[in-house]
Amino acid sequence: MGGIILDQPLPSKGLDMVDPFLLIHHWDDQLNGGQKQQDAGVGPHPHRGFTPVTFIFKGGVHHRDSTGVESIIEAGGTQWMNSGRGIVHSERPTKELAESGGKFEIIQFWVNSPAASKFDPPSYQPLKYEDTPTVKSADGLVTIGVVAGQFHGKTGPVSGSSPLATLRLEASKGGEMSMEIPKDYNALLYVLDGEVKIGDKTVGTKDMVVFNNDGGSIDVSILEDTRAIILSGEPINEPVVSYGPFVMNSEQEIREAIRDYQNGKLGTLVERFEG
Numbered sequence: 001m002g003g004i005i006l007d008q009p010l011p012s013k014g015l016d017m018v019d020p021f022l023l024i025h026h027w028d029d030q031l032n033g034g035q036k037q038q039d040a041g042v043g044p045h046p047h048r049g050f051t052p053v054t055f056i057f058k059g060g061v062h063h064r065d066s067t068g069v070e071s072i073i074e075a076g077g078t079q080w081m082n083s084g085r086g087i088v089h090s091e092r093p094t095k096e097l098a099e100s101g102g103k104f105e106i107i108q109f110w111v112n113s114p115a116a117s118k119f120d121p122p123s124y125q126p127l128k129y130e131d132t133p134t135v136k137s138a139d140g141l142v143t144i145g146v147v148a149g150q151f152h153g154k155t156g157p158v159s160g161s162s163p164l165a166t167l168r169l170e171a172s173k174g175g176e177m178s179m180e181i182p183k184d185y186n187a188l189l190y191v192l193d194g195e196v197k198i199g200d201k202t203v204g205t206k207d208m209v210v211f212n213n214d215g216g217s218i219d220v221s222i223l224e225d226t227r228a229i230i231l232s233g234e235p236i237n238e239p240v241v242s243y244g245p246f247v248m249n250s251e252q253e254i255r256e257a258i259r260d261y262q263n264g265k266l267g268t269l270v271e272r273f274e275g
Contacts, residue, residue, distance in 0.1 A: 004042075005029075009190050009208040010109075018186050018210055019235035020162055022050065022110040022247060026192065026206070028058075031093060033101025037062070037273055041092030044269040046261045047083035049118040050247040051111040051161065054079040055147075055168060055229060057192065059097050059104035065089035066267025069124045076129025078147050080158045082113070086257070086266030087122035095274060107192070107229060114236050115249050117161040125158050132168075133157070141175025142222060144168070144230075152180065164233030171196075175222040179230070187211040187218070187232035194226025 007026040011017060031040070041061075054061055060074040065081070066088040073079050074094075081089065093104055113120075127147060133154040135144045148156040149165030156166065165181070171194070181187045189198070190208040198220055203209050211218060239249045246257040260266055 007206055009206070010188075012208075015210070017112075017240065018188050018231075019237065020112040020164065020233045021186075021188065021231050022112050022240070022242070024107065024109045024190060024208075026107050026190075028105040028192075029103075031059070031097055031101045031104050033097075033099060035098045037092055037095045037098040038271065040098040042090060043092075044088050044090045044271065045245055046086060046088045046266045047081075047245045048086040048248070048257045048260075048266065049083065049253075050113050051080065051082045053081070053109050053111060053166065054091065055107045057105040057107070057227065059102060059106075060094040061106060062092045062094050063089060063124065063126075064269060064271055065122070065124060066269045067122060067124070071124065071126045073126050073128065076132070076145075078127040078132070078158065080125040080127065080148070082120065082123045082125075082161060084113070084118070084120040084122040086260060088267050088269040090269060090271055105192075107190075109229075109231060110247070111160060111162075111164065111233070112236055112240060112247060113161045115238055118248065118253075120161065127158055131157060137171075137175055137177040139175055141173075142169065142171040142177040142220070144177075144179075145170075149232075160233075162234055162236055164231075166232075167230040169226065169228040169230060171222040171226045171228075173222055173224050176220065178217040178219050180217050181211070181232050182234075184234055185232040186235050187230065189220075189228055189230050192227040192229070194228070195223040196226055196228065197221040197223055
């Protein structure tokens with residue numbers, strides 16, 4: 001993507017989406033340093049009709065957008081941006097990372113918006129590690145960070161445009177946990193690194209499993225120290241037409257999004273850098 005090498009578990013061969021989740025990108029890299037921030041990461045680009053979400057695992061991400069928001073979120077935090085009717089933003093490693101180098105790891109996933117919300121005003125919700133509610137397994141070896149939605153009595157601070165639960169998992173070998181997912185939600189688990197067992201299925205590093213949930217719990221056994229994400233949500237069940245950074249319900253709406261962007265109606269972002 002734009003010269004950046006990353007892993008893409010969704011979409012994949014035979015699996016276009018897990019409604020309402022459209023895409024997952026996993027970027028894990030060692031930045032060499034010696035760069036100016038304006039030459040690193042992803043520069044200004046538009047979005048309309050969905051929510052790009054970034055989980056930061058290592059390093060930090062500097063967000064700027066055409067509504068005037070500027071925000072830095074470090075490891076363990078989340079950047080949640082509802083593009084709504086349109087926004088232009090950039091996503092860059094922090095100035096320190098670009099200049100001095102270091103480990104950098106993020107996951108970005110795209111959440112579709114229902115037609116009734118695709119033209120909402122754009123919004124940005126930052127969430128720091130220390131402000132993310134957590135749930136622990138009975139054995140204390142599994143920790144779940146609740147970003148959005150409800151999970152085992154905790155409510156994530158972030159608001160989505162449709163019912164969902166987005167979770168971060170960090171666990172030590174030998175841990176076990178039963179996770180309740182609403183029966184009308186689609187759900188998936190992606191492993192950044194480590195290994196887990198779910199039923200009779202083993203899921204390892206950079207593997208993804210999709211659940212056909214019938215209302216029962218998902219029982220997870222941790223075979224190796226593991227980091228993973230769990231995404232679940234109520235399917236929107238609407239037509240999806242996408243083109244690059246736009247996700248709408250029809251080809252006509254895509255053409256309108258392109259025209260509006262070209263005419264400056266999605267806003268303008270002029271980045272300002274120190275040094």
